[in-house]
Structures are given as C-alpha cells and as structure tokens.
Amino acid sequence: MYVEIGHFALNLALALAIYQAIVPLWGAYKRDYALMTIAPSVAVVQFLCVLMSFMALTYAHVSSDFSVVNVIENSHSTKPLIYKISGVWGSHEGSMLLWVLILEIFSALLVFVGRDIPLLLKSTSLAVQSWITAAFLIFILTTSNPFARVISPPMEGQDLNPVLQDPGLAIHPPLLYMGYVGFSMAFSFAAAALINGNVNASWARYVRPWILCAWIFLTLGIAMGSYWAYYTLGWGGFWFWDPVENASLMPWLAGTALLHSVIVMEKREALKIWTLFLAILAFSLSLLGTFLVRSGVLTSVHAFANDPSRGIFILLILIFFIGGSLILFALRAPMLKSGGLFAPVSREGLIVINNLILSAACATVLIGTLYPLALEALTGEKISVGAPFFNITLIPLFIPIFIFMPIAQIMPWKRGNLISIAQRLLFAYGVGVFVIALAALIRGQPLFVPIAMGLAVYLIIGSCFDVYERLMRANSLQSLVQRALWMPLSVYGTSLAHIGVGVTLFGLAATAWGVEQNITLRAGDQVDLGPYHILVQAPLTRSGPNFDELILPIDLRDGARVIAHLEPARRSFKTRQMQTTEAGIYTINFGQIYISLADENAAGGYDARLYWKPFVTFIWIGALIMACGGCLSFADRRGRVALTQKLKSEANVSAEIAL
Amino acid sequence: MNMRTFIFSVVLTCLTPSMSWAVLPDEMLKDAHLEQRARELSSELRCMVCQNQSIDDSMAPLARDLRLLVRERLLAGDSDDQIRLFLVARYGDFILLNPPLKFSTLLLWFGPFSVLLLGFLVIWLRSRKYTQIMRPDELSELEQAKMSELLSEGQ
Numbered sequence: 001m002y003v004e005i006g007h008f009a010l011n012l013a014l015a016l017a018i019y020q021a022i023v024p025l026w027g028a029y030k031r032d033y034a035l036m037t038i039a040p041s042v043a044v045v046q047f048l049c050v051l052m053s054f055m056a057l058t059y060a061h062v063s064s065d066f067s068v069v070n071v072i073e074n075s076h077s078t079k080p081l082i083y084k085i086s087g088v089w090g091s092h093e094g095s096m097l098l099w100v101l102i103l104e105i106f107s108a109l110l111v112f113v114g115r116d117i118p119l120l121l122k123s124t125s126l127a128v129q130s131w132i133t134a135a136f137l138i139f140i141l142t143t144s145n146p147f148a149r150v151i152s153p154p155m156e157g158q159d160l161n162p163v164l165q166d167p168g169l170a171i172h173p174p175l176l177y178m179g180y181v182g183f184s185m186a187f188s189f190a191a192a193a194l195i196n197g198n199v200n201a202s203w204a205r206y207v208r209p210w211i212l213c214a215w216i217f218l219t220l221g222i223a224m225g226s227y228w229a230y231y232t233l234g235w236g237g238f239w240f241w242d243p244v245e246n247a248s249l250m251p252w253l254a255g256t257a258l259l260h261s262v263i264v265m266e267k268r269e270a271l272k273i274w275t276l277f278l279a280i281l282a283f284s285l286s287l288l289g290t291f292l293v294r295s296g297v298l299t300s301v302h303a304f305a306n307d308p309s310r311g312i313f314i315l316l317i318l319i320f321f322i323g324g325s326l327i328l329f330a331l332r333a334p335m336l337k338s339g340g341l342f343a344p345v346s347r348e349g350l351i352v353i354n355n356l357i358l359s360a361a362c363a364t365v366l367i368g369t370l371y372p373l374a375l376e377a378l379t380g381e382k383i384s385v386g387a388p389f390f391n392i393t394l395i396p397l398f399i400p401i402f403i404f405m406p407i408a409q410i411m412p413w414k415r416g417n418l419i420s421i422a423q424r425l426l427f428a429y430g431v432g433v434f435v436i437a438l439a440a441l442i443r444g445q446p447l448f449v450p451i452a453m454g455l456a457v458y459l460i461i462g463s464c465f466d467v468y469e470r471l472m473r474a475n476s477l478q479s480l481v482q483r484a485l486w487m488p489l490s491v492y493g494t495s496l497a498h499i500g501v502g503v504t505l506f507g508l509a510a511t512a513w514g515v516e517q518n519i520t521l522r523a524g525d526q527v528d529l530g531p532y533h534i535l536v537q538a539p540l541t542r543s544g545p546n547f548d549e550l551i552l553p554i555d556l557r558d559g560a561r562v563i564a565h566l567e568p569a570r571r572s573f574k575t576r577q578m579q580t581t582e583a584g585i586y587t588i589n590f591g592q593i594y595i596s597l598a599d600e601n602a603a604g605g606y607d608a609r610l611y612w613k614p615f616v617t618f619i620w621i622g623a624l625i626m627a628c629g630g631c632l633s634f635a636d637r638r639g640r641v642a643l644t645q646k647l648k649s650e651a652n653v654s655a656e657i658a659l
Numbered sequence: 660m661n662m663r664t665f666i667f668s669v670v671l672t673c674l675t676p677s678m679s680w681a682v683l684p685d686e687m688l689k690d691a692h693l694e695q696r697a698r699e700l701s702s703e704l705r706c707m708v709c710q711n712q713s714i715d716d717s718m719a720p721l722a723r724d725l726r727l728l729v730r731e732r733l734l735a736g737d738s739d740d741q742i743r744l745f746l747v748a749r750y751g752d753f754i755l756l757n758p759p760l761k762f763s764t765l766l767l768w769f770g771p772f773s774v775l776l777l778g779f780l781v782i783w784l785r786s787r788k789y790t791q792i793m794r795p796d797e798l799s800e801l802e803q804a805k806m807s808e809l810l811s812e813g814q
Contacts, residue, residue, distance in 0.1 A: 237716065240711065240712070240716075241711070242710070242711050243710075243711060343786075344782070344786040349786075352782060353782075356775065356778040356779070356782065357775070359774065359778065360771055360774045360775040360778065361771075363770065363771050363774040364770075364771035364774075367766070367767055367770045367771060368767070371764075371766070371767045375763060375764075379763065381752075381763055382751060382752070382753040383752045383753060383755075383758045383763075383764065384705045384711070384752075384753055384754070384755060384756050384758065385756070385758055385767065386703075386705060386711060386713065386756025386757065387702075387713070387756060388702075388703050388756050388757035389756070389757050389758060389767075392757070393771055397771075397775070518682055518683075518684055518687060519684050520684045520685075598683065601683075601685075607683050607684050607685075
C-alpha cells in the first residue's frame with residue numbers, strides 16, 4: 001500500500017510542479033501579486049510529496065519488500081542496514097528520485113531561508129525550478145518508475161553490486177547531487193533575472209550563498225568519490241579522467257568561475273552578463289553530466305543493453321533547458337546595462353583571468369570528453385582521449401592560476417599596480433624557491449615535482465598574506481585580537497580555500513615520489529616498502545554478513561618496531577558471484593601504506609601491489625580545507641545583512657522621494 | 660548479473676568497471692629499465708574492451724595479452740615509437756589514450772587553445788574600450804572656448 005502511496009505522491013508532485021511552472025510565471029508577467037504568492041506554498045507541498053515518495057521507497061528497501069522490482073534488483077535480506085538505506089540510490093531509479101528530492105529540498109529551502117528575497121525574483125525562480133522538477137518527474141514516471149511491482153514476488157533479492165556496498169555509497173552520491181542540483185538555484189535565479197529583465201548587485205547577493213553551498217557540496221562530493229575510488233579500486237589511483245568523473249569536474253570548474261565572478265558582480269556590479277552566462281553554464285554542465293551518466297552513451301562501446309528511451313528523454317530535457325536558457329540569454333542579455341568599470345590590472349581584472357582560464361579548462365574537459373563520441377557518430381572513426389591528453393592540456397592552463405591566486409587576494413578593486421603587489425609577496429616567492437631547491441636536493445627526478453611543490457608552498461603562504469597584513473596593522477595585542485575577531489569571515493574563507501588548493505597541489509606533486517612494488521607474497525616474506533618494511537603472516541578466512549573474505553595479515557614495521565597491522569582482503573559475494581578487493585591502508589605522517597591483493601596464484605602465493613604514497617592524504621585534506629573555506633565565507637552573513645539593510649533603506653528613501 | 664545495475668555501478672561510483680588488478684608479477688620483465696618503459700607505454704595504451712582504462716590498470720584478459728605483447732616487442736629491441744606504430748597498425752588510433760594530431764583531431768587539440776585565445780581577444784578589446792573611456796578625446800574648439808570662459812569667470 002505504502003508503495004502505491006509513494007507512487008501517488010510522486011504523481012501529485014508532478015501535477016503541482018506543472019501548476020507551479022505556469023501560474024507564478026504568469027503572475028510575474030502580469031505583476032499579479034496573488035498569483036506570485038502561491039509559489040512558496042506550492043513549493044513546500046511539492047517537497048513534502050517527493051519526500052513522502054522517497055520515504056516509501058526507502059521503507060520498501062529497509063523492509064526488503066521483494067514485490068517491488070527495484071528492491072529485487074538491488075537488495076538482499078542479509079544486506080546490512082546501512083546498505084539497505086544507501087541502496088535506495090544505488091539504482092538508476094532511486095538515484096533519479098534522490099536527484100529530484102534534492103531539487104525539492106533546495107526549492108523548499110529558498111522558501112524558508114530566502115525571506116528577504118523580493119517576491120518577484122523568488123516566485124519566478126521557484127517557477128523555473130519547477131520546470132526542471134516537472135521534466136525530471138515525467139522522466140522518472142514514464143521511463144524509470146521505482147515503484148513498479150511484480151505479480152509473484154521472489155523469496156530473495158539479487159543483492160546490490162558489491163562494489164557499491166561501501167560507506168562511500170551512503171555519502172558520495174548525496175554530496176555530489178547536492179552540488180550538481182545546487183547549481184539549479186543559480187540557473188533558476190539567472191533565468192528569473194533574464195525573464196524579469198532585472199539584474200543588479202542585490203541579485204548577486206541573493207544568489208551567492210546558493211552558489212557557495214552547491215560549490216561546497218560538489219567539492220566534498222568529488223573529493224569523497226575520488227577517495228572512494230582510491231581505496232576500493234585497488235591500484236591506488238584517485239583520478240582516472242573517466243568521462244563520469246569529468247562529468248562532475250566540469251560543473252565544478254564552471255561553478256568555481258561563477259563563484260568568483262559573482263563576487264565581482266556583488267561588490268562592483270561588473271561582469272553581469274558573464275555571470276548570468278556562467279550560472280546557466282554551470283547547471284547546464286550538471287545536466288550534461290546527468291545525461292552522460294544516465295543515458296548510457298558512454299558505455300555504448302561495450303554494447304551494454306541499456307534502455308535507449310531513457311537516453312533520448314534526458315537528451316530532450318538537456319536540449320530544452322540548455323537551448324531554452326541560451327535563447328533567453330541571447331534575447332535578454334543585450335538589454336542589461338553593464339556595470340562598474342575597472343582597469344585591466346585590478347582585482348576584477350585578475351578574476352576575469354581566473355574565469356577565462358577556468359572556462360578554458362572546462363572547455364578542454366568538455367571537448368576531451370565529448371570529442372570521441374562526436375567523432376564516432378559523425379565519421380565512424382574511433383579515437384581515445386585519456387589521461388595523457390588531459391595532463392598535457394590542463395597542467396599548463398592551471399599554472400598561471402596558481403601564480404595569480406595570492407596576488408588577486410591582495411590586489412585592490414578598480415585599479416592596482418602589479419609590481420607593488422608582487423613586491424609584497426616577496427617572502428612567499430622566497431619560500432617557494434627555497435622549497436624547490438630543498439625538494440630538488442632530496443630527490444631531483446622528475447623535475448616537475450620540486451617545481452610543483454614550490455608552487456604549492458608559495459600558494460599556501462601567499463594565501464595567508466591578506467590575513468597577515470590585516471592583522472599586522474594592529475599596534476597592540478588588544479587591537480590584534482580585535483582585528484582578528486572583527487575581520488570578515490569571508491577573508492578567512494578565501495585564504496583557507498586557497499590554502500586548500502595549495503595543499504592538494506602538494507599532495508598531487510608528491511605522488512611522483514611514491515614507491516610501488518608488484519610482487520608475489522607468501523607467509524613469512526619480508527619486503528622493503530619506502531622507509532618501512534612489511535612482514536607477511538599466514539592467510540586466514542572470515543565470514544561477513546553477506547560475503548566471505550580471505551585476509552592476508554601483514555605487519556608493518558619501522559625498523560624492528562611493529563607500527564601497524566594491515567588486513568588486505570579479497571571478498572567474495574555469494575549472491576552476485578563477484579569479488580571485491582579490500583585494500584589494507586595505513587596512514588603515517590600524511591602518507592599511506594597501501595596493499596592490495598589479487599587471488600591466490602597457482603604457486604600458492606598471493607600476487608600483491610604494495611605502495612608507499614608520501615603525502616597522498618594532502619590531496620583530499622586540501623579539498624576538505626577548500627570546503628571549510630567555503631563554509632566560512634558562507635557563514636559570513638555580516639556583510640550581506642548590512643548591505644541588504646542599506647539597500648532597503650535606500651529603497652525606502654527613493655520610495656519616499658517618489659511619493 | 661543485472662546489466663543495468665552493473666552499468667549503474669560503473670557509472671554512479673565513478674569507478675571503472677573491472678575490479679582492478681593489473682600488472683601481475685609474472686608478467687614483469689627482469690630488466691628494470693625495460694620494465695619501467697613497459698609500464699610507461701602501457702599507461703598510454705587503452706584496454707579496448709574497458710571503459711577508458713589503460714592496459715596498465717585493467718585486468719581484462721585482452722589487457723594482459725597487450726601487456727605481454729608490449730614486453731615482447733621491448734625484448735625484441737623495438738623503440739617506444741615502433742611499438743606504438745605496430746599497435747596502431749593492428750588496432751587503429753583507438754588504442755592510443757593520447758590521440759595523435761591529425762586532421763580529424765584538429766578541433767580536439769586546438770579547441771581549448773582557441774577558447775583561451777578568443778577570451779584574451781575579448782578581454783583585450785574590452786580593456787581598449789576602458790582606456791578610451793578613461794582618456795576621452797581632446798576637447799573640441801567649442802568646448803575649449805566654453806571652458807576658458809568658465810575658467811575666466813571663476814577668476
């Protein structure tokens with residue numbers, strides 16, 4: 001019964017979405033207050049409907065209701081509870097439902113949090129948001145119904161793919177979707193601004209928290225996905241330039257550019273048209289990512305039997321929203337007044353450069369991802385675009401960004417002097433050069449490692465410089481504390497986020513210093529691994545809830561001292577007859593020992609890959625720091641509230657004058 | 660196994676399809692230098708039955724065959740380029756993860772670069788406009804006359 005209620009709630013949500021997609025827009029067009037005010041309440045009811053639907057599916061999974069096709073295909077009664085819950089979005093249907101749920105969460109949040117947003121902007125944005133919701137609800141209900149039942153339920157389900165039975169599944173997709181879908185807010189706000197023909201600094205102020213929020217989640221989602229791939233895939237790679245990864249990287253690049261350009265718009269009312277374009281672009285790329293992942297075009301080389309109607313449906317959604325928004329943009333953008341002027345050498349100027357490079361990087365990833373598909377479709381010629389292509393094209397693009405990041409932070413708005421700014425950063429350059437020399441002394445080859453490390457350290461120190469200079473203006477301890485407390489959180493946020501980039505860069509550079517061993521292990525073997533060595537114990541077997549595992553216990557030693565006990569394993573899942581690799585990982589001084597096993601070989605040994613990866617955790621710690629920086633900026637409401645009040649009082653004054 | 664779920668797992672988790680186990684110890688060459696070259700070459704060659712995986716990373720049987728083939732050619736004394744040419748002749752450009760520069764890949768290699776160039780062009784034009792606004796044209800005769808009039812009034 002509850003399954004049907006869930007299904008019904010989803011249909012109801014669709015009806016409401018269609019209603020909301022039309023009525024508030026008409027209201028906005030006619031400037032009819034009554035029609036516009038329905039938007040917030042309908043958005044909340046819509047959210048409740050989708051939530052109810054999602055809960056129904058979750059309940060079906062948790063209670064192992066094998067009369068539901070989705071549960072049969074993705075669950076098993078012995079599956080641990082956490083995977084029964086996260087398994088809800090472990091299938092195509094469930095993950096699309098999660099997608100729409102998150103879309104609804106954002107719409108509802110806009111209603112609850114955005115009280116000071118003008119009704120016209122709010123109701124138009126909610127209407128645009130509903131267009132997206134409606135499109136995806138139709139998609140779910142017609143091609144991917146998660147509530148389909150079978151007439152004669154089987155006794156047992158087919159279990160979830162073992163690869164997905166990992167805590168990563170509980171965290172990664174929701175985070176990633178919060179990021180992807182979060183950009184829909186920027187999109188809806190941009191579309192609303194274009195529809196209403198009104199965009200100014202206060203628009204930027206309203207939309208910025210949403211962009212920041214989406215960006216934080218996307219950053220965390222990508223980092224989490226990368227770490228998950230790293231520890232489950234078993235050869236220690238963390239980024240594969242896989243089209244699916246690229247699909248998440250593109251919105252991140254566009255979103256990062258947007259995050260910066262919207263600041264220029266908020267502070268200086270410049271780059272209006274460009275910011276609107278980026279807002280449309282970021283979400284369009286999220287949609288493109290959804291299309292690439294969901295349609296099966298990427299896997300077509302495998303000739304997997306996928307449902308082509310789904311691909312075509314999402315393609316239509318994609319064409320409708322991207323095409324529609326770009327047409328709207330082309331029609332309306334030229335009518336917008338351009339804002340504040342700035343000299344080429346100024347903070348705005350540097351942010352423009354940042355935007356240009358990030359856009360070029362985004363274009364590179366886009367072209368690299370789609371080119372083989374397009375070429376094969378047009379000429380039948382098959383080519384591959386892999387990691388080497390992306391490394392060659394993207395690394396040179398990013399170097400100027402790394403160099404300019406600390407400079408941009410202390411560059412004044414409107415007009416600045418590059419040389420005097422660069423002089424203030426002399427200390428950071430010095431330390432950077434020192435690190436290059438030091439790293440080259442420790443280990444000269446390959447040459448790019450010391451250079452990248454130096455760049456990373458320059459970036460970390462240079463990013464602190466703004467905070468340092470602001471604090472150093474204090475002349476007593478008391479005023480120092482005062483300054484530290486009163487400094488806007490966004491200043492700390494910017495510094496922290498930029499430090500995070502440096503930390504990640506350092507981690508990436510250090511991967512080239514890793515040690516890899518590819519050998520056969522037997523009980524009693526001793527192997528050197530970087531600065532440590534390992535001692536192999538006798539293998540043992542163990543049973544988990546829905547799998548058996550073979551473990552090869554290994555002692556990790558530093559000299560004669562045992563510092564850790566690792567248990568790399570091979571798991572065999574009974575239901576699906578699949579095996580997974582559980583790497584044995586131990587973290588020391590930000591580096592990791594990583595051991596992964598293959599099957600027992602004919603000679604009775606275990607083929608294994610052993611790694612010592614110095615500083616490897618910096619890659620993800622850096623992403624966490626970036627996200628923390630984002631959170632600090634997000635928390636900085638002081639400036640925003642004050643400005644909104646100022647705008648309101650200005651509006652009151654002008655209203656009085658008009659009277 | 661259910662294909663849809665399989666694809667989904669591949670796709671949702673950003674994972675590549677196989678369960679990851681690549682170069683096995685028995686494949687490796689004794690000569691460390693040759694083995695290093697083999698690894699570097701392998702990481703640029705696509706496992707053609709996998710999704711965007713190099714033969715170095717893939718555990719598909721085809722990848723193993725290709726790894727052995729690469730090592731065989733290396734032992735026979737081929738240079739890296741000879742091995743690449745040999746494989747391209749057999750399997751086409753599809754095997755190269757780093758696509759060659761030719762007519763059909765012009766847009767791929769120069770597309771990103773042209774985006775950057777176009778962007779710089781727009782910025783340059785804009786900054787010229789800025790300089791023009793900041794330094795307006797000289798005053799016309801009429802304006803000059805009016806200004807001196809105003810100035811003399813002030814005195």
